[in-house]
Amino acid sequence: MSKPVELLQGTLDMLILKAVSLGPLHGYGILLRIQQISKEVLQIQQGSLYPALYRLEHQGWIASEWGESENNRKAKFYRLTAAGRKQLLLERDQWSRLSSAVTGVLNAIPEEL
Amino acid sequence: MSKPVELLQGTLDMLILKAVSLGPLHGYGILLRIQQISKEVLQIQQGSLYPALYRLEHQGWIASEWGESENNRKAKFYRLTAAGRKQLLLERDQWSRLSSAVTGVLNAIPEEL
DNA sequence: TCCACACTCCTAGAGCGTCTAGAGGTAGAA
């Protein structure tokens, strides 16, 4: 009776950093973009997103500014800071190291064990 | 001041199932095997391993039996059950779906956004 | 005109998996 998993824990911050690395976006927009690019595979909940944005801004990896959305609503736009860019590279590295290690184990054959 | 990440949350169960899918292993052995196959990239802590083993056995995905290790110590050997085999396939699927989605987002270029 | 709905932000609390930091017992080597 396990719930459907929609995210790999620990990747959300990285995904957000990546999303805003390509130009400022407001929170709700980040959510839609990631969903869209991943062809609806990655489903981010608002209750995960906003705490994450707070976390990232608090650490100086993104910066925010109130503005107006494409739909004429007030929205908080986030952009990547220099520190955030570094962090993104770092997390990207870690991700590729770890994910390929996991895949490697999954593909291990008896002789290797 | 974030700690070094040694595991992608949610992958431990799958890694354990995979490890025992190739033949019975005791807990400590599972730990060493995964570490070895992943070339020390994946570092599993004992405090993560044993609760995970309990979890998996409780759900009927692995079964245990006391025996003797290669070093003459008593050790609890785990093997994959039929249900565990199903579960492994399922988690493997989910992993490849999600991890490639994440990688896809990381490789997204501005035009796609 | 008024209502519904999509858009946008936010929070509290629960749930769960992993980590830290311990304890304890045994075989074999020094």
Place this chain on the structure above:
DNA sequence: TTCTACCTCTAGACGCTCTAGGAGTGTGGA
């Protein structure tokens, strides 16, 4: 004997994501 590697186990802290709410505002349709 003492030390180390082997092997199992637990309690509690910690951090991230989810559920489940609340709230306000433009726009379009009835």
